[in-house]
Amino acid sequence: xxxxxxxxxxxxxxxxxxxxxxxxxxxxxxxxxxxxxxxxxxxxxxxxxxxxxxxxxxxxxxxxxxxxxxxxxxxxxxxxxxxxxxxxxxxxxxxxxxxxxxxxxxxxxxxxxxxxxxxxxxxxxxxxxxxxxxxxxxxxxxxxxxxxxxxxxxxxxxxxxxxxxxxxxxxxxxxxxxxxxxxxxxxxxxxxxxxxxxxxxxxxxxxxxxxxxxxxxxxxxxxxxxxxxxxxxxxxxxxxxxxxxxxxxxxxxxxxxxxxxxxxxxxxxxxxxxxxxxxxxxxxxxxxxxxxxxxxxxxxxxxxxxxxxxxxxxxxxxxxxxxxxxxxxxxxxxxxxxxxxxxxxxxxxxxxxxxxxxxxxxxxxxxxxxxxxxxxxxxxxxxxxxxxxxxxxxxxxxxxxxxxxxxxxxxxxxxxxxxxxxxxxxxxxxxxxxxxxxxxxxxxxxxxxxxxxxxxxxxxxxxxxxxxxxxxxxxxxxxxxxxxxxxxxxxxxxxxxxxxxxxxxxxxxxxxxxxxxxxxxxxxxxxxxxxxxxxxxxxxxxxxxxxxxxxxxxxxxxxxxxxxxxxxxxxxxxxxxxxxxxxxxxxxxxxxxxxxxxxxxxxxxxxxxxxxxxxxxxxxxx
Numbered sequence: 183x184x185x186x187x188x189x190x191x192x193x194x195x196x197x198x199x200x201x202x203x204x205x206x207x208x209x210x211x212x213x214x215x216x217x218x219x220x221x222x223x224x225x226x227x228x229x230x231x232x233x234x235x236x237x238x239x240x241x242x243x244x245x246x247x248x249x250x251x252x253x254x255x256x257x258x259x260x261x262x263x264x265x266x267x268x269x270x271x272x273x274x275x276x277x278x279x280x281x282x283x284x285x286x287x288x289x290x291x292x293x294x295x296x297x298x299x300x301x302x303x304x305x306x307x308x309x310x311x312x313x314x315x316x317x318x319x320x321x322x323x324x325x326x327x328x329x330x331x332x333x334x335x336x337x338x339x340x341x342x343x344x345x346x347x348x349x350x351x352x353x354x355x356x357x358x359x360x361x362x363x364x365x366x367x368x369x370x371x372x373x374x375x376x377x378x379x380x381x382x383x384x385x386x387x388x389x390x391x392x393x394x395x396x397x398x399x400x401x402x403x404x405x406x407x408x409x410x411x412x413x414x415x416x417x418x419x420x421x422x423x424x425x426x427x428x429x430x431x432x433x434x435x436x437x438x439x440x441x442x443x444x445x446x447x448x449x450x451x452x453x454x455x456x457x458x459x460x461x462x463x464x465x466x467x468x469x470x471x472x473x474x475x476x477x478x479x480x481x482x483x484x485x486x487x488x489x490x491x492x493x494x495x496x497x498x499x500x501x502x503x504x505x506x507x508x509x510x511x512x513x514x515x516x517x518x519x520x521x522x523x524x525x526x527x528x529x530x531x532x533x534x535x536x537x538x539x540x541x542x543x544x545x546x547x548x549x550x551x552x553x554x555x556x557x558x559x560x561x562x563x564x565x566x567x568x569x570x571x572x573x574x575x576x577x578x579x580x581x582x583x584x585x586x587x588x589x590x591x592x593x594x595x596x597x598x599x600x601x602x603x604x605x606x607x608x609x610x611x612x613x614x615x616x617x618x619x620x621x622x623x624x625x626x627x628x629x630x631x632x633x634x635x636x637x638x639x640x641x642x643x644x645x646x647x648x649x650x651x652x653x654x655x656x657x658x659x660x661x662x663x664x665x666x667x668x669x670x671x672x673x674x675x676x677x678x679x680x681x682x683x684x685x686x687x688x689x690x691x692x693x694x695x696x697x698x699x700x701x702x703x704x705x706x707x708x709x710x711x712x713x714x715x716x717x718x719x720x721x722x723x724x725x726x727x728x729x730x731x732x733x734x735x736x737x738x739x740x741x742x743x744x745x746x747x748x749x750x751x752x753x754x755x756x757x758x759x760x761x762x763x764x765x766x767x768x769x770x771x772x773x774x775x776x777x778x779x780x781x782x783x784x785x786x787x788x789x790x791x792x793x794x795x796x797x798x799x800x801x802x803x804x
Contacts, residue, residue: 203226203229203230204229204230204231204232205221205224205225205229205230205231205232206232206234207221207231207232207233207234208234208235209235209236209237209238212238213238213239213240213260214237214238214239215239215240215241215243217237218233218237218239218243219241219243219244222243222244222245222246223246225246225249226249227247227248227249228248228249229249229250230249230250230251230252231249231250231251231252232252232254233251233252233253233254233255233257233299234254234255235254235255236255236256236258237255237256237257237258238257238258238259238260239257239258239259239260239284240259240260240263240266241263241266241267241268242267242268242270242283242284242285242286243284243285243286244286244287244288245285245286245287245288245291245294245296246288246291247288247290247291247292247293247294248292248293248294249293249294249295250294250295250296251294251295251296251297251298252297252298253297253298253299253300253301253333254298254299255299256299256300256301256302257285257299257300257301257302258301258302258304259284259302259303259304259317259319260304261304261305261306262304262306262314263304264282264304264306264314264315264316264317264339265314265315267282267283267284267317268282268283268286269281269282269283270282270283270286270321270323271283271321271323271346271347271426272323272324272346272347272348272426276427277426277427278426279346279347279424279425279426280426281316281317281318281321281340281341282315282316282317282318282340283317283318283319283321284303284317284318284319284320284321284338285301285319285320285321286320286321286322286323287321287322287323287324287325287328288324289323289324290324290326291322291324291325291326291328292325292326292327292328292655293326293327293328293655294325294328294329294330295328295329295331296328296329296330296331296333297329297330297331297332297333298332298333299333299334300333300334300335300336301319301320301333301334301335301336302335302336302337303317303319303335303336303337303338303339303342304317304337304339305337305339306339316339316340316363316371317338317339317340318338318340318341318344319335319338319340319341319342319343320335320342320343320344321341321344321346322343322344322345322346322349322352323344323346323347323348323349324346324347324348324349325345325346325349325350325352325378326349326350326351326352326655327351327352327654327655327656328352328353328655329352329353329355329655329656330343330352330353330354330355330357331353331354331355331356331357332355332356332357333357333358334357334358334359334360335357335358335359335360335373336359336360336361337360337361338359338361338362338363338371339363339371340362340363340371340372341359341362341371341372341373341375341397342359342360342361342362342371342372342373342374342388342391343357343359343373343374343375344372344374344375344376344377345375345376345377345378345381345400346375346377346378347377347378348378349376349377349378349381350378350379350380350381351380351381351655351656351658352378352381352382352656352658353381353382353383353384353656353657353658354374354381354382354383354384354386355383355384355385355386356384356385356386357374357386357387358386358387358388358389359372359373359374359386359387359388359389359391359395360373360387360388360389360390360391361389361390361391361392362388362391362392362393363391363392363393370391370392370393370414370415371391371392371393372388372391372393372394372395372396372397372419373388373389373391373394373395373396373413374386374388374395374396374397375396375397375398375399376396376397376398376399376400376403377397377399377400377435378400378403379400379401379402379403380401380402380403380658381400381403381404381658382403382404382406382658382659383403383404383405383406383408384406384407384408385406385407385408386405386408386409387408387409387410387411388409388410388411388413388417389409389410389411389412389413390411390412390413391413391414391415392413392414393413393414393415393419394413394415394416394417394418394419394421395410395411395413395415395416395417395418395419395447395450396408396410396417396418396419397419397420397421398418398420398437398440399420399421399422399423399424399435399437400437400440401436401437401438401439401440402438402439402440403440403441404440404441404443404658404659405418405440405441405442405443405445406443406444406445406648406659407443407444407445408442408445408446409445409446409447410445410446410447410448410450410455411446411448411449412448412449412450412451413449413450413451414450414451414452414453415450415452415453416447416450416453416454416455416456416457417447417448417449417450417454417455417456417478417481418442418445418447418455418456418457419453419457419459420437420456420457420458420459420469420472421457421459421461421464422434422435422436422437422458422459422460422464422467422468422469422497423435423461423463423464423467433464433465433466434460434464434465434466434467434468434492434497435464435467436467436468436470437458437467437468437469437470437472438468438469438470438471438472439470439471439472440472440473441472441473441659441662442456442472442473442474442475442476443473443475443648443662443688444475444476444688444690445474445475445476445477446476446477446478447476447477447478447481447485448477448478448479448480448481449480449481450481450482450483451482452482452483452517453481453482453483454478454481454482454483454484454485454486454487454511454528455476455478455479455481455484455485455486455508455511456474456476456478456485456486456487457483457484457486457487457489458472458486458487458488458489458499458502459487459489460489460490460491460492460497460499460538461489461491461492462491462492464492464497465492465497466492466496466497467492467497467498468497468498469488469490469497469498469499469500469502470498470499470500470501470502471501471502472502472503473502473503473505473662474486474502474503474504474505474506474545475504475505475506476505476506476507477506477507477508478506478507478508478511479507479508479509479510479511480510480511481511481512481525482511482512482514482518483511483512483513483514483515483521483525483528484508484511484513484524484525484526484527484528485506485507485508485511485524485525485526485527485528485547485552486504486506486508486526486527486528487524487527487528487529487530488502488528488529488530488540488543488560488561489529489530489531489560490530490531490538490539490540490560491530491531491538492538496538497538498539499539499540499541499543500539500540500541500542501541501542502542502543502544503543503544503545504527504543504544504545504546504547504566505545505546506526506527506545506546506547506548507547507548507608508525508526508527508547508548508549508552508555509548509549509550509551509552509608510525510551510552511524511525511526511552511553512525512553513525513528513552513553513554514553524552524553524554524555524556524557524580525549525552525553525554525555526547526549526552526554526555526556526568527543527547527555527556527557527558527566528554528556528557529543529557529558529559529560529561529564530557530559530560531560539562540560540561540562540564541561541562541563541564542562542563542564543558543561543564543566544564544565544566545566545567546566546567546568546569547566547567547568547569548568548569548570548608549568549569549570549577550570550571550574550608551574552578553578554578554580555568555570555577555578555579556568556577556578556579556580556589557579557580558579558580558585558587558589559580559585560585561585561587562585562586562587563585563586563587564585564587564588565587565588565590566587566588566589566590567589567590567592568589568590568591568592569592569593569594570591570592570593570594571593571594571595571608572593572594572595573595577591579591596608596609596610596611613690613691614643614689614690614691615643615691616689616691616692616693616694617641617642617643617644617687617688617689617691617694618640618641618687618694619640619641619686619687619694619695619696619697620637620638620639620640620641620647620685620686620687620694620697621637621638621640621697621698622636622637622638622697622698623635623636623637623683623684623685623697623698623699623700624636624637624700625681625683625700625701625702626702627702627703627704627705628671629704629705630675630677630678630704630705631673631674631675631676631677631704632671632672632673632674632675632704633671633672633675633681633683633702633704634669634670634671634672635649635669635670635671635672635683635685635700636668636669637668637669637685637697638668639666639667639668639687641687641694643689644665644666644687644688644689644694645665645688645689645690646662646663646664646665646667646687646688647662647663647664647665647667647685647686647687647688648661648662648663648685648686648687648688648693649661649662649663649670649672649683649685650683650684650685650686650696651672651681651682651683652681652682653676653679653680653681653682654680657682657684660672675704676704677704677705677799678703678704678705678728678729678784678799678800678801679703679704680701680702680703681701681702681703681704682699682700682701683699683700683701684696684697684698684699684700685697703729703801703803705728705729724736724737724738724798725737725787725798725800728800728801729800729801729802729803730777730800730801730802730803731802731803731804732776732777732778732804733774733775733776733777734774734775734777734800735772735773735774735775736748736761736772736773736774736775736787737770737771737772738770738771738789739769739770739771740766740767740768740769740770740771740791742768743765743766743767743768744765744766744791745764745765745766745791746762746763746764746765746766746789746790746791747760747762747763747789747790747791748760748761748762748763748773748787748788748789748790749761749787749788749790750775750785750786750787750788751785751786751788752780752783752784752785752786758780758785761773761775766791775787777802780802781802781804782802782803782804783801783802784799784800784801784802785799785800785801785802786798786799786800787799787800
């Protein structure tokens with residue numbers, strides 16, 4: 183533990199200035215754009231910018247990296263200033279998904295801690311006077327390892343808060359998006375958006391938007407206790423279309439591996455609680471391996487719907503799992519007309535081809551007070567367990583396809599043992615006590631790319647476990663496990679990298695405390711050294727053992743005579759020493775690197791010869 187703590191402190195001392203400072207600014211009484219941007223441009227790593235008061239800006243504000251932003255007040259976009267803002271977003275040849283943006287991250291932004299206050303749009307959503315464009319209010323593109331928390335974004339004429347393209351491994355907690363595009367449904371806008379990957383959202387709310395509450399067009403992100411309330415469009419709208427290609431060409435997005443845990447979607451005025459949607463203009467889209475544990479009620483259409491209308495390009499919807507409660511959903515069209523869509527779990531394709539299948543939707547639905555409970559007519563090989571109160575009319579199940587679907591009805595009454603958390607809602611029973619926290623978490627390095635975890639399950643009433651990991655910055659969710667699980671293998675990791683883990687249990691009552699944290703370092707790839715040829719010069723640098731405690735050997739091969747320089751650098755890029763700087767004849771050389779005077783950490787061996795450079799990583803553990 184002392185070594186791990188030292189490694190963390192050592193890493194941070196390289197990453198931040200030794201003496202960070204707090205910068206406090208107050209409003210100027212006019213346009214505060216330059217005041218805020220000048221302060222941001224002067225930020226150094228580890229600094230804090232505190233905005234005290236009510237600020238107004240008319241041009242795009244850009245955030246850098248490695249700093250803390252605290253808003254004690256409000257930040258408002260000036261009226262009718264849309265034409266002064268920058269067009270911002272991911273751009274490369276043949277692709278441009280940029281949008282007019284009020285607040286943005288600079289490309290490659292990392293380690294931002296942003297919190298506090300209310301960020302207002304300019305409210306130009308009722309026809310946008312003077313033909314001004316719509317504005318994406320907070321657009322975090324290329325953001326990595328950032329923590330956005332405890333603030334509200336309101337009255338954006340387009341989306342309120344966006345984790346944009348290339349954003350990954352961020353945490354968003356207790357953020358509210360409200361009135362996106364205007365609550366009067368004039369132009370539409372999405373309150374909270376994720377089009378990145380491996381992000382974690384906790385206790386966030388989308389409310390009264392003119393379009394979707396959420397648009398999670400993402401991969402491997404996790405949403406915990408998130409709420410969509412009273413939006414015009416779907417509460418969570420997974421429309422699998424990636425925009426931005428030249429000539430208005432549409433390409434299907436990949437919505438894969440996301441987890442929605444204990445989320446709620448209610449009051450959608452024209453759509454469903456959760457909508458997974460591949461339409462005819464989403465060629466090649468994939469909606470796969472998503473997990474939905476949620477309550478959906480009072481929505482115009484379905485609680486949860488899977489829709490695949492992509493005939494020509496074989497869009498894929500398959501292997502999605504639901505554990506949902508659906509009640510009081512109307513199962514109507516957006517305009518209020520009767521339809522065969524289910525108020526509980528619905529599926530839809532046009533049945534005209536075999537290309538647009540909806541396959542292997544499995545799980546359970548607790549249904550009551552819906553127009554239609556479950557509709558699997560667009561599905562193939564779907565297996566749904568339907569929990570239904572015995573005192574209510576028989577559940578209405580609609581399956582007129584030949585898709586080999588099964589829907590097993592399980593009746594329950596309020597005198598039965600309540601095993602599903604949603605039944606507590608129907609029967610009004612007291613929710614269970616919180617599960618006890620797991621303990622004894624251990625980590626074993628199985629290979630250079632895998633760490634095996636194990637822990638002690640101390641609870642008797644958990645529904646499952648959540649595994650969180652960090653390699654730098656903040657923890658994020660990497661997996662959920664079923665009840666009684668005591669182990670997990672985390673694969674696909676990076677060699678010679680520090681990883682820290684923790685585990686917690688959960689049930690309908692909430693979440694337990696965390697287990698102990700455990701840190702370890704992955705090993706070196708046994709084939710990490712490479713043969714690279716340039717102008718007749720081959721280098722085969724190899725370091726063994728790796729990691730090491732005191733001494734290690736560095737071996738390299740010089741097949742053609744030439745000047746060779748071998749240097750060692752620490753993880754902050756500082757030169758530790760030059761071990762070789764001379765002309766070498768053809769042959770294989772081995773030297774011993776003594777690290778007795780160095781501190782634990784990651785180092786780099788760099789070999790330079792005849793204009794060719796080769797770098798290898800190695801780790802010193804004392």
